[in-house]
Structure formats: C-alpha cells, structure tokens
Amino acid sequence: MRELRYLVRRLLQMVPVVFGLTLLVFLLIHLVPGDPARTMLGPRPPQAVVDALRQEWGLDRPLVEQFLLFVTRLLQGDLGVSLASGVPAGDLISDRVPPTLALVLVGTVFTLLISVPLATLAAVNLNRWPDHVIRAVPLLGLGMPSFWVAIILILALALTTGWFPAGGYGSNLPEQFHALVLPGLTIAIALTPITIRSLRAALLEVLDADYIATARSKGLTEGRVLFFHAVRNAIIPTITVLGVNIGWLIGNTLIVEKIFAIPGIGALMVDAILERDFPIVQALALIFGVLVVLVNVLADVTRSLLDPRLKLT
Amino acid sequence: MATAAQDVPTLLASPHPRLRRRWTRNVSLLLGATLLGTLVFCALAAPLLSPYDPIAQDLGNRLASPSPSHLLGTDHLGRDVFTRLLYAARIDLQVGFLGIITPFVVGTVLGAIAGYYGGLLDTAITGLTSLVMAFPYYVLIISLVFVFGRGTQGIYVAVALVVWVSYARIVRGEVATARQQDYVLAARAAGFSDLRILGRHILPNAITQAVVYAMSDIVVIIVGIVTLSYLGLGVPPPTPDWGTMIDDGQAFITTHPHLSTIPGLVVVLTGLALSLLGDGLAEQLKPE
Amino acid sequence: MTRLGDTEPLDVRQGEGRLVPTSVSGKQGWTLEVEELHVEIAAPRGIVRAVDGASFRVRPGESLGLVGESGCGKSTTLRAILGLLPRLAHVRGGRVLFDGEDLLRVGPKRMREIRGRAIGMIFQDPMTALNPVVAVGEQIAEGPRVRLRMSAGDARKRAVELMSELGIPDAARRSRAYPHELSGGMRQRVMIAIALASRPRLLLCDEPTTALDVTVQDQILRLLRTVRDDLSASVVYVTHDLAVVAQICDRVAVMYAGQVIEDAPVRALFREPRHPYSRGLLESVPDFEQERERLSTIPGSPPDLVVLPSGCRFHPRCGYRQADCDDGLFPLLTVGPDRSSACRYHHLLANATPPLKGDA
Numbered sequence: 002m003r004e005l006r007y008l009v010r011r012l013l014q015m016v017p018v019v020f021g022l023t024l025l026v027f028l029l030i031h032l033v034p035g036d037p038a039r040t041m042l043g044p045r046p047p048q049a050v051v052d053a054l055r056q057e058w059g060l061d062r063p064l065v066e067q068f069l070l071f072v073t074r075l076l077q078g079d080l081g082v083s084l085a086s087g088v089p090a091g092d093l094i095s096d097r098v099p100p101t102l103a104l105v106l107v108g109t110v111f112t113l114l115i116s117v118p119l120a121t122l123a124a125v126n127l128n129r130w131p132d133h134v135i136r137a138v139p140l141l142g143l144g145m146p147s148f149w150v151a152i153i154l155i156l157a158l159a160l161t162t163g164w165f166p167a168g169g170y171g172s173n174l175p176e177q178f179h180a181l182v183l184p185g186l187t188i189a190i191a192l193t194p195i196t197i198r199s200l201r202a203a204l205l206e207v208l209d210a211d212y213i214a215t216a217r218s219k220g221l222t223e224g225r226v227l228f229f230h231a232v233r234n235a236i237i238p239t240i241t242v243l244g245v246n247i248g249w250l251i252g253n254t255l256i257v258e259k260i261f262a263i264p265g266i267g268a269l270m271v272d273a274i275l276e277r278d279f280p281i282v283q284a285l286a287l288i289f290g291v292l293v294v295l296v297n298v299l300a301d302v303t304r305s306l307l308d309p310r311l312k313l314t
Numbered sequence: 315m316a317t318a319a320q321d322v323p324t325l326l327a328s329p330h331p332r333l334r335r336r337w338t339r340n341v342s343l344l345l346g347a348t349l350l351g352t353l354v355f356c357a358l359a360a361p362l363l364s365p366y367d368p369i370a371q372d373l374g375n376r377l378a379s380p381s382p383s384h385l386l387g388t389d390h391l392g393r394d395v396f397t398r399l400l401y402a403a404r405i406d407l408q409v410g411f412l413g414i415i416t417p418f419v420v421g422t423v424l425g426a427i428a429g430y431y432g433g434l435l436d437t438a439i440t441g442l443t444s445l446v447m448a449f450p451y452y453v454l455i456i457s458l459v460f461v462f463g464r465g466t467q468g469i470y471v472a473v474a475l476v477v478w479v480s481y482a483r484i485v486r487g488e489v490a491t492a493r494q495q496d497y498v499l500a501a502r503a504a505g506f507s508d509l510r511i512l513g514r515h516i517l518p519n520a521i522t523q524a525v526v527y528a529m530s531d532i533v534v535i536i537v538g539i540v541t542l543s544y545l546g547l548g549v550p551p552p553t554p555d556w557g558t559m560i561d562d563g564q565a566f567i568t569t570h571p572h573l574s575t576i577p578g579l580v581v582v583l584t585g586l587a588l589s590l591l592g593d594g595l596a597e598q599l600k601p602e
Numbered sequence: 603m604t605r606l607g608d609t610e611p612l613d614v615r616q617g618e619g620r621l622v623p624t625s626v627s628g629k630q631g632w633t634l635e636v637e638e639l640h641v642e643i644a645a646p647r648g649i650v651r652a653v654d655g656a657s658f659r660v661r662p663g664e665s666l667g668l669v670g671e672s673g674c675g676k677s678t679t680l681r682a683i684l685g686l687l688p689r690l691a692h693v694r695g696g697r698v699l700f701d702g703e704d705l706l707r708v709g710p711k712r713m714r715e716i717r718g719r720a721i722g723m724i725f726q727d728p729m730t731a732l733n734p735v736v737a738v739g740e741q742i743a744e745g746p747r748v749r750l751r752m753s754a755g756d757a758r759k760r761a762v763e764l765m766s767e768l769g770i771p772d773a774a775r776r777s778r779a780y781p782h783e784l785s786g787g788m789r790q791r792v793m794i795a796i797a798l799a800s801r802p803r804l805l806l807c808d809e810p811t812t813a814l815d816v817t818v819q820d821q822i823l824r825l826l827r828t829v830r831d832d833l834s835a836s837v838v839y840v841t842h843d844l845a846v847v848a849q850i851c852d853r854v855a856v857m858y859a860g861q862v863i864e865d866a867p868v869r870a871l872f873r874e875p876r877h878p879y880s881r882g883l884l885e886s887v888p889d890f891e892q893e894r895e896r897l898s899t900i901p902g903s904p905p906d907l908v909v910l911p912s913g914c915r916f917h918p919r920c921g922y923r924q925a926d927c928d929d930g931l932f933p934l935l936t937v938g939p940d941r942s943s944a945c946r947y948h949h950l951l952a953n954a955t956p957p958l959k960g961d962a
Contacts, residue, residue, distance in 0.1 A: 144585010149578030211731040214686045219745035220718035309780040
C-alpha cells in the first residue's frame, strides 16, 4: 500500500546520507594532523603496538584502499575489534542497543505526556497567569544541562526518598521500567521546552481557525473540541520539531546513560572515548548516525500518516 | 544622472530596525540585559569580588560549610567555591560568546551571498546547508572531541562546522526578500556597489533575526562545554569550570548538595538571561 | 437564567434525531428575537463597536436576509447568536431570545444542547471551516453521535444519507474523503450536511455561497431553498449580495455600521426602500431591465467603527440629509405594515424608486 512504498522510498533516500556518514566517520581519524596510529593510541604507546595497528588497519596504503577495506568489513558485519577488550565490536554493541531504545522511547512518551497538557493549558489561557508560568519553562529549560537535572532528580527522588533507583537497569521488565523513570524524566525535561513552545504556537494558530467554530457549533464539549480537533491538528508540526530534536535527544542519551549507569550504547560511547577505544567510537558514531536518520524518517512517515494533505510521494 | 542621484537618498530611506522604540517597557529585554550584565560583570570583576585564588588548595579546610569568610564554603580540596564559581564564569561565558562568532560570521556571509546573487551560488550553498543539516550534530561533536582530546578546541571546531547553517538559512531568507524591495532596486539603479548595498542597507535588517537566534545558540554552546567538562572531556583541571565543579561535588551530593546544585543553577540563570535577552530583542526589533 | 413565558422543552432529549414539531412558544411566536445587541472587539487602535444596538426578529419558517457591506457587523451578529465570537470579541449588552430563552445568558451546558440541535450554522469558507485531517463523513456524523447519542454505525449511515440528499454523488465513498479532496461545491454541501445533521429549527448562514463559483452558487442556493422548505426551519441568511436575498429570503434586515437600519419584506424593500442607505444599495445593483447611464455608488466610505459619527451613522454620506440628522438617537420606527426604518425622514423616500426586479 501507499504507506509502505513511501517508507521504502524514504529508507532508500537514507542511503546517500549513510554513505556520507560512513565516509566522514572513516575520515575522522585522518583529519587530525599527525600519525593516525598515534592519535588512536594516545600519547607514548610502545612502538610494537603502533606497528601492529598500522598493519591491521592498512594505514600505509592509499586512502581509497583503506576506505574500501573499511566498507567491505562493514558490509560483512565487521565493525572492528575493541582495543581495550579485544572483543569484536558487534558483540559488544548488540546487547546494549535495547536499553538505549527503551530509554529513548520512555523519554519521548514522557515528553508528550508533559508537553501536551501544559501547552494546551497555556494556549487556552493565553496571556493569563497559567500561560505566563508555562512560558517560563522554555526560558529556564534551555539552559538546564541534562546531567545536572539528572543529579538533582537523583538527589530528590532516589537518594533522599528512595522511590527510584539511583542507577542500574534491573533484570526483568518491571524493574527495568522502574529504573528508566528517572532517566526518562531527565530526557523529557530536556525536550519539553522545545515541544511546549512549538505546540503552544501551533495551537494558538489552530484555535483561531474556522473549523474550531464549526466544531463548537455542533454543540461538542470544549474538551472534545480541544483534543479531538485542535490538538489533533496542532500536533502535526510539533512532530516535525520533535523529530528534528530527537537527533539531539539521542546524543543526550550518552550523558543520561552514564549518570544512571544504564547499560546502553550511550554509556558505551562515553567509556570508549575516555579509554580512547577508537574502533568502538567509530562503530558507534556510525550507528548513532544511522539511528538519527532513521528517527527522522520515522517522524516524516508519522507526520504524513497524521496529515492526509501531505502526499505520500 | 544628477537628478537620479538627488532622488536616491529619499528612495534609500530603508527601514532600519527601531532600536530606540519604547525599550524601557520591554520587560524581557531589560530583565535579560540586567541579568546578563550582572553575570558578565561578575566574571570580569572576579579578582575584585573575591580575594581567593580559585586553584589554591587548602587541604586543612576541606568541605567547609558556608560562612562569612567562605560565602559558599569550600570544596573537597579546600578551594573557595564562590571564587571558583566566578572564575568558571570567565571560561564558560567566553567559550559561549567566542564560539558563536565563527559560525555566525561564516553563516551570515554565505547566507547573504546565496540570498543576494541567487542562481548557482544559491543552489550550491543551500545544498551544502542541507547536507550539513542532515548530519547528526551530536555524532560530529563527540567524534571531534575524541580527535582533539581534552580542552576547548573540540567544541570550537564542532560548533564552527555545524552551527553556521542556521545563520546561513536565516540570512539568506531575509536577504532574498529584501532584495526585491523598492529601496534596493533604487540603490542598484543608482549604481551603488553590491557590497555597499548589502552592508549599509540590507544586512542591518536581515541580521536582526540572526542575532536573536544567536542568543539561544550561545546557551547551547555553554551547556555543551559544561557537559563536556563534566565528562572530563572539556576544560582541563585545575581551571575552574561549572561542569567540573558539578562533577567534583557529585561525590558529596548527600552531605553537601550545594556543591553540585549551585553551579548548575548558575548555568540555568545564564540560559535564562540569554533567552530573555533574545525574546526581548525579537520583540524590540519586530517591524512595526 | 432568564426564561420568558412558557418555554416548552425542546426536542433535544428525544435521542432520535427526528424533527418533532414544537408548538410556537415564547413571546408572540417569534423563533428568534435579537434585541439591542452590542458586541465590542478589542483592537490595538481602540474598542471597535462591531455591533451597536442591532435588533431584528424571525418567525418560524421564515427566512430573513441580513444584508450590508463588509464590516457592517452582520457576520459578528450571527456568531454572537451562537456564542461563537472570536477571542477578542465580547457581547456588551442586549438579548438574543430563541423561543423565549436568552441565549446570551444560558449556561455553557444548555448552550451546547441548543447548538447543533436546535440551531445549526453554515460557515462561509468550507475550506477553512472543515477540519482538514478528519474525513468528511466523520465530521457530519460527529454531531449526532455525540449530541444525540447515536451509535457510530447509525450516525455514519445518516451522514451518507444526508450527503446523498444534498446532491453529493457516490456519497458512501465520498464520506471517507478528506476536505481537500473535494471540490468547493461539494465541501459546501458537506458544511450544510453538518448543520442539518441534527434537524435544527433555526439555520444561520454566513455567506455560504460567497467563496464559490457563480455556477455552483446557484446550485447551492436552490439547495438551501429546498432544505428550508423540507425542514420548515427559520433561516437567517447573511450576505452582501442583494440578488441572493431576492432569490431566497422572505424578509430583509439591512445593517449599517453595526445597526439594523431597515427591516421589511423583500418585495416591499425592493420596490420602495425607506432608508437612504438601502436605496443606495439597491441602486448600485446592476440591473439589465433598466436603462441606466452608469451604476450609482454611495459616495464616501463606511465609518470607522472606533470613532463613529454622531446622530445617524449614515448622515455624512446621505443624499437626503436634514439639519438634525447629526444629533440624537435613531431607533427603528414603524413605517408601514410589518416594516420599519431608522430614518426620521423615511417619507421622503416613498414612491421615489420604481420596482427593480419584477417578482423574485
């Protein structure tokens, strides 16, 4: 059906972007002036190790050859081997993807749960005190570093009250969800300023539209008019904004996972950077990049599903 | 020609932004400017405001509670927290304000060129912006941080490479619209050089939106460097930085919560100041 | 809540959606009585007196045309009746009696009961008045489903029936379409279906044909006439086009600068307008039956609704102006059987104008 063809087409459009990503990720190590091997290994590695690395990565060969080598390996599913642990990157990463995805999902759901009611409240009470209070949220929220929010949340809701775990992931589904509440909330707090602003603006526009008057003229309750007619329309541009910012959210998972000790790919990335484990950094950079592009495609598809005026071409 | 030149000045009365219009009643602008001014002042006047050395350790006086001699107490190495806060402002504010310059300038210039000349140049520049925008920003930052290691270079380079696109798009749009206006056509007819037209007449208006946008970008950059420092990838110790302060204080979160909480609050305050300023400017410079 | 006289409960609680004829209730059998309505709109420049003491009445089964230039307050009046004014507009006085019940003073719950059940409204531009992301059938069915407690299936069937009755071909399939997929004429039919879905007794039409092509306009007008006859509903029809009034209305109320300045049966008004403004309007309508040198227009322009002229609002532009026209109040005066005018010197206009359009 139409939707499926559209999805496929968008996925195909991803290919050049992913290719560009791959190229960039590959070029990363070569962008730095100096010896790539030494950059990878940090200051003062033993010469033997440097030589071994050179051999392994073919760093003596021309750039194009190296790139081809890189791509072939990728296509075979070989993402490299961790310098720190010797374990193939693929193995290290695959276990850790689900927690990150779960975190992103929980974060997005929380964001919507918080933003939609607040934005609606603000739009309906335009220029009265609820509106002013709610509009302060984006002003404050922009400058709130997520790690700081995380620390405050841990202090208030975990350490002092013990309602939620201060970290860790748990081993079964209920425990895992419980563990994701604070991290999800942290992410939501980071995203809500943007979504509130966007949804409120969209709602203000929509509420002035004629079809809202039509809905009222049918004798529908204000609640139904608001949610079934107004929000239903206003959420469409907001989904685009959300999609654009989820890329940023995905980057945010790095910090959140690290602080809350969630075993996802974000925490893995941070560790890999600190340990200078280049193959892992490279592999994860690629994966994160693909994830972000995927999310954008998803947002696009969702938007066209919600808005029949958009042609699915 | 003489007649044309005489007519031109009147025709060239381009609509300049109303900078002096009722700014006294613009709450956001006043509040934002005052707040920011205070913060900048504190940063600049740090040596005057505090007698302590931000990196001098005093291991005999560790984790002291707030007192008249140490307004916010001392940290785990005996350093005065208040002083460190002030000096951290220097570094973090500097990164924010300096970091925005390159992308702002590059983006504005490219955007102006694209919007003014159109055609192939426009297509090329717009294509470039689309390409960069499609790229996940965070991946680039993280990778560059990896490449450059600790310090502030990573963030300067990353920001310069990625953030310019917003300004290019904004300025391009404004310039393209302005280009069609009467006063520009008159100026071109009068033979004024493109540079003069752009510089004196179009850009002052076109740039106002970009400036407003820059305010929020500065916040993003500051939060970025603070985050990197928290992770150990930013400003290297012992230079004080809000992020490192939060990191240092995290171990003592239950006994001395203020060590981690207060630096974060200052970041939020900075963000608030810049956002208010941005909103106020947007309100002020709106065409009547 | 003010209720005057004996108000019988409306058929809102029948739950069946069929028209149950109600007895004539309220004062003197009027379906709708608008008395001295005042609506103000807050604008940056000042308070705009959009409707400033408008009054008119509609009998059961009668259709009244509310006519005037743009900005005279006719649309605002209509919206005020149902309480659908935009955010910055407020009713500042007057009464709107529907079967004796003052709609300006009923609670929100009662108002919702009346809307879409006893009173239906057709908006001007169907492109903006229909929800772009909901299928049209669903939009028609929504009222009956929610207000009349119809089951979803029944409501959907009724929507398709209505669409067919209103001349939309292939109604079942079309009911699943979205507004942007339909032509202007079909969209307006959908709007009409929405207004009719609950069998209202009063239909408020806000220039429903203005946004349409001329050919489609004609179709829709004829459709509205049929609808009105089938339902025995009262209609208030807002328009700036006198030709339309001639086609579809029994009576006309002419508005100027927020007030009703003349109220008469259609033929009487067309034959012999009793207000200089009405006359000006009629003379500016091109008529091929009459030989005329050129179209006359009313000199000057409508007044600024923030700063209104003293006395009669029309006097600065009036060809019949007298010395005292800029002073005092100008209420509606009875000038004939079943007609009124706000002009003190209406008798100057008697017999001055030959018939414009034969029999409407």
